[in-house]
Amino acid sequence: NVEATDSKNLRVKLVLLGDSGVGKSCIVLRFVRGQFDPSSKVTVGASFLSQTVALQDSTTVKFEIWDTAGQERYAALAPLYYRGAAVAVVVYDITNPQSFNKAQYWVKELQKHGSPDIVLALVGNKADLQEKREVSIEDGMNHAEKNGMFFIETSAKTADNINQLFEVHLWYLFFSFL
Ligand code: GDP
Ligand code: MG
Numbered sequence: 001n002v003e004a005t006d007s008k009n010l011r012v013k014l015v016l017l018g019d020s021g022v023g024k025s026c027i028v029l030r031f032v033r034g035q036f037d038p039s040s041k042v043t044v045g046a047s048f049l050s051q052t053v054a055l056q057d058s059t060t061v062k063f064e065i066w067d068t069a070g071q072e073r074y075a076a077l078a079p080l081y082y083r084g085a086a087v088a089v090v091v092y093d094i095t096n097p098q099s100f101n102k103a104q105y106w107v108k109e110l111q112k113h114g115s116p117d118i119v120l121a122l123v124g125n126k127a128d129l130q131e132k133r134e135v136s137i138e139d140g141m142n143h144a145e146k147n148g149m150f151f152i153e154t155s156a157k158t159a160d161n162i163n164q165l166f167e168v169h170l171w172y173l174f175f176s177f178l
Pocket of ligand 1: 018019020021022023024025026027037038039040041042043070125126127128129154155156157158
């Protein structure tokens, strides 16, 4: 949900879900710190980071980002993080079809158990690895369209589309909030 702390400052809770190793933590680090660490550590449980974006008219939007661990043994904890989220970002790795299947599982889970007004995004990460691509843009796009989701391909490594991934939601959220 989107909350106004006052008329000029909004807060957006956002959660990232997806298989372990698809690059969720790298996406968040790229967005929040502008960095890419190829030897980043595996997320245990979940981690929290926030980033405030200033808009032209001095409105600020604070993203409160929950980065979950993708491992099976933490799956039961996922609802703690996606409950109450305004945006759920489901990430897969374009070089890994199994991670795309896992993304489809998360989409179903969110539709069944998430809040009905949650905004869903499907993200194909590692778009810099074109020569190793195994999930086509069309497959990603079709799945997103069928489920009423945003779709974008990103690279945490090159920073391609990372800001867009977060900021694309603002328009939608503003309109639903106003
Ligand atoms: P998580 O388990 O989903 O949080 O995945 P991580 O963020 O820990 O990343 C897993 C591995 O993928 C790490 O070795 C990263 O360096 C690598 N990685 C993450 N994003 C990208 C990307 O956009 N491009 C490439 N080439 N590698 C990436
Ligand atoms: Mg992680």
